[in-house]
Amino acid sequence: MKVPRSGVEAALNASRRATERLAHLARDPDVRREAQATAEALGRLVGAIRRAGSGNAGPGSAG
Helix, strand or coil: CCCCCCHHHHHHHHHHHHHHHCHHHCCCHHHHHHHHHHHHHHHHHHHHHHHHHCCCCCCCCCC
């Protein structure tokens, strides 16, 4: 198993493991709603990481 390089990578890995383990709960509407919100938030996080890596942090950045 690869050691995470950062807290962000560790959080993404934990999220992926939790998603795999909780997949059987997908029939519950609350679980589906929270999973969707989490996926959207992770998408925004990955986008921000990519922008930061390219030197273009985008609107609302502290830089």
